[in-house]
Amino acid sequence: MLPVSGLIPNSFAYEQQPMVKPTGFREYDARWLFGSELNLMGVHALGLGLGTLLRELGVKPELVTGHDFRAYSSSIKYALVSGLMASGVKVHDIGLALSPMAYFAQFALDVPAVAMVTASHNDNGWTGVKMGAQRPVTFGPDEMGRLRDIVLGDKGSTSDGGSYHYVENFADIYVKDLTSRPKLKRTIKAVAACGNGTAGAFAPRILEALGCEVIPLDTEADFTFPRYNPNPEDLHMLEAMAEKVRETGADVGLGFDGDGDRCGVVDNEGHEIFADKIGVMLARDLSVLHPGATFVVDVKSTGLFATDPVLLANGVKADYWKTGHSYIKRRVSDLKALAGFEKSGHFFFNTPIGRGYDDGLVTAIAVLDMLDRNPAKTVADLYRDVPKTWGSPTMSPHCDDEKKYGVVDRVVAHFKAAQAAGEMFTGQPIRDLNTVNGVRVTVQDGTWGLVRASSNKPELVVVVESPVSEMRMREMFKEIDAVMRQYGEVGAYNQTI
Numbered sequence: 001m002l003p004v005s006g007l008i009p010n011s012f013a014y015e016q017q018p019m020v021k022p023t024g025f026r027e028y029d030a031r032w033l034f035g036s037e038l039n040l041m042g043v044h045a046l047g048l049g050l051g052t053l054l055r056e057l058g059v060k061p062e063l064v065t066g067h068d069f070r071a072y073s074s075s076i077k078y079a080l081v082s083g084l085m086a087s088g089v090k091v092h093d094i095g096l097a098l099s100p101m102a103y104f105a106q107f108a109l110d111v112p113a114v115a116m117v118t119a120s121h122n123d124n125g126w127t128g129v130k131m132g133a134q135r136p137v138t139f140g141p142d143e144m145g146r147l148r149d150i151v152l153g154d155k156g157s158t159s160d161g162g163s164y165h166y167v168e169n170f171a172d173i174y175v176k177d178l179t180s181r182p183k184l185k186r187t188i189k190a191v192a193a194c195g196n197g198t199a200g201a202f203a204p205r206i207l208e209a210l211g212c213e214v215i216p217l218d219t220e221a222d223f224t225f226p227r228y229n230p231n232p233e234d235l236h237m238l239e240a241m242a243e244k245v246r247e248t249g250a251d252v253g254l255g256f257d258g259d260g261d262r263c264g265v266v267d268n269e270g271h272e273i274f275a276d277k278i279g280v281m282l283a284r285d286l287s288v289l290h291p292g293a294t295f296v297v298d299v300k301s302t303g304l305f306a307t308d309p310v311l312l313a314n315g316v317k318a319d320y321w322k323t324g325h326s327y328i329k330r331r332v333s334d335l336k337a338l339a340g341f342e343k344s345g346h347f348f349f350n351t352p353i354g355r356g357y358d359d360g361l362v363t364a365i366a367v368l369d370m371l372d373r374n375p376a377k378t379v380a381d382l383y384r385d386v387p388k389t390w391g392s393p394t395m396s397p398h399c400d401d402e403k404k405y406g407v408v409d410r411v412v413a414h415f416k417a418a419q420a421a422g423e424m425f426t427g428q429p430i431r432d433l434n435t436v437n438g439v440r441v442t443v444q445d446g447t448w449g450l451v452r453a454s455s456n457k458p459e460l461v462v463v464v465e466s467p468v469s470e471m472r473m474r475e476m477f478k479e480i481d482a483v484m485r486q487y488g489e490v491g492a493y494n495q496t497i
Contacts, residue, residue: 002154003045009035018042023401024128025148027141027455028326031119031128034072038127040079046147047083047115048156050131053147054089054113059133061161062090063113064105066097068259069198070119070223076127077117081164084115088159094170098198098260099130100359101174106135107355108173114138118198118259121231122456124224130259130325136356137333138326175206178361183211186372190364191215191253191266193241195230196222199256199360206361207254210368217244217253230257232264232345232360233394235495238272246270252367252379256360261325262345263360265367267379274391276301278367279341280308281382285370286338286353287314296331296340296348298323299440299450300463302389305341307446307467309387322437324455325358332356343394343463390473391465397484398491399460404453407460407487411451412439414483426475441480447472449480460490464497473497 003020007013021037024030030046032038054061063084067073081091094105102116113133119126131147132138139147150156190212194200200219207214217240218227228236232255241253245266253266265278273281280302283295292315297305305311305318321331325346332340332348333356340348346358347366354362367379374382399407412435419430428443438452438461447466454461462480466472477497484490 003042003152005037007039014039018045020045020151022148022152025144027144028139028324029128029130029456030144031122031126031456033125034076034127035125040075043076043079044083045151045156046129047080048087048158049083049147049151050115051084051087051089051159052150052156053143054133055159056146057133059112061088061159062092062111063115064092064094064102064109064111065115065117066094066102066105067116068118069096069201069221070124070127072127073117080115080117080129083156085162085164086158087156088161090161090163091165093164093166095166096198096201097171098202100261100357100361101171103132103136103357103359104174104177104355105167105170106132108177109167116259120259120261121229121234121257123229128456137330140326140330171202175202175209178206178365179209184368184372186375187213188252188368188371189213189215189248189250190368191217191241191244191248191250192219193217193237193244193253193255194219195228195237195255195258196220196225197230197256197258199230199258199260202260203254203256203361203364207364210365212368215244215248215250217241232257232262233275235272235393238264238266241266242270242272251371254364254367257345260360261358263347263363263367264345265379267383269380271380271383273383274343274393275345275347276341276343277383277386279347280304280311280386282339282366282370283316283341284308284310284314284386285373287311287316290338291315293317293338294319294335296321296328296335296337298328298342299434299437299452300343300394300461301341302391302465303442303446303448303467304387304389320434320436320440323452323461329357387467389465389467390470392463392473392477392497393495395462395496396454396457396459396494397462399453399458399489401458403489404458404460407484407489408438408451408453410487411483415439415441426472426479445472447476449476451480451484459494460484
């Protein structure tokens with residue numbers, strides 16, 4: 001039955017037809033508002049389409065699934081499972097899980113494909129699926145585009161052989177994998193902040209098994225997210241972590257997002273540290289053990305990966321690539337990089353540290369190991385060792401999904417024309433344009449600004465940074481914003497500087 005868009009809930013049609021809004025198929029995963037953009041019959045159609053795609057790709061029809069802690073996630077997962085089974089897929093269900101638990105299950109259960117039901121850090125009401133068919137990478141634009149065409153074109157096909165198996169106590173296998181190692185030598189008191197999301201069921205247990213003294217913060221399960229969304233890039237969550245660190249005298253604050261694939265950090269003095277700066281600190285630490293290592297970083301991240309004297313002395317190679325967990329994950333795999341870092345907090349550690357996928361607990365362990373290897377220093381000391389830059393949070397002006405990519409294309413064309421004409425920007429020549437993902441414009445003194453389209457929300461993304469001064473950072477933002485204000489499709493910011 002051909003999926004439609006825009007059915008009215010609480011109607012006969014809503015119960016008889018699959019509803020799947022086309023814009024829910026994003027660049028590297030799928031996200032919808034459940035109820036108004038996607039119904040359960042639509043989820044079944046998605047499962048049928050995914051099973052069909054697996055056969056197209058020549059992948060054995062066997063898949064791991066799990067779900068995050070939201071009121072509706074379990075029902076969505078079972079609707080997805082019904083479609084997968086109808087398409088002939090053998091489904092292994094690990095139950096309530098973090099996204100990295102599902103990725104780990106691909107290895108632990110020797111299963112090629114994954115479909116994790118999660119809206120990650122999105123507001124309540126959202127749902128989604130993170131999918132992959134080649135461990136450790138997940139789907140990118142090509143696979144997502146083909147899946148969209150199969151589902152919306154009613155091209156999903158049934159097949160024999162589908163089955164369902166619930167994997168009992170899989171969380172214990174995951175916990176054992178992360179904790180079967182020597183305990184930390186240094187006594188570390190850590191705040192574990194989970195925003196009442198799924199990570200609360202696992203993070204404190206893992207950190208305690210490593211030898212940490214854990215101070216839980218919002219670890220109780222509550223899918224209404226009463227305090228703030230579980231998003232370690234959100235200043236509300238970082239501020240709550242900072243307050244708890246100062247109150248308890250903790251050595252570090254570790255914050256996990258809704259599905260546990262990201263980790264945010266607050267230092268022992270209660271200062272929030274943006275994830276890209278944590279990436280620089282970890283790259284410094286790891287490049288001592290692995291000189292000449294390659295690190296992949298997304299275009300939202302600090303310029304220090306390419307200019308920091310310690311990283312240069314250790315022979316580090318920095319590769320600035322497209323924002324998005326699937327993009328960075330695949331790039332880390334392709335380049336055989338030691339790690340990949342996103343400003344959003346998705347970190348990807350390759351062998352020998354991890355298996356190449358994003359796991360907030362593996363990131364937390366890397367931070368703890370960094371402290372363990374530097375017993376005379378605090379997190380604040382290690383942060384102060386990094387050259388200072390003035391950077392903005394990730395700012396997100398509203399722009400409709402149907403319009404945002406067109407706006408970004410025009411912004412890219414504007415800067416290309418400006419560079420070709422030798423025009424000045426913020427009073428300086430344009431030194432470099434990186435257009436792998438939107439446009440990152442860098443001027444002569446190293447100050448830069450980025451404009452790109454969000455891959456999972458109806459928003460643009462704006463980030464600015466200067467190695468010179470806060471004033472130069474603000475000048476860059478002012479001029480970037482002036483370019484975007486030429487387009488009426490760009491709305492208000494979620495936050496600004």
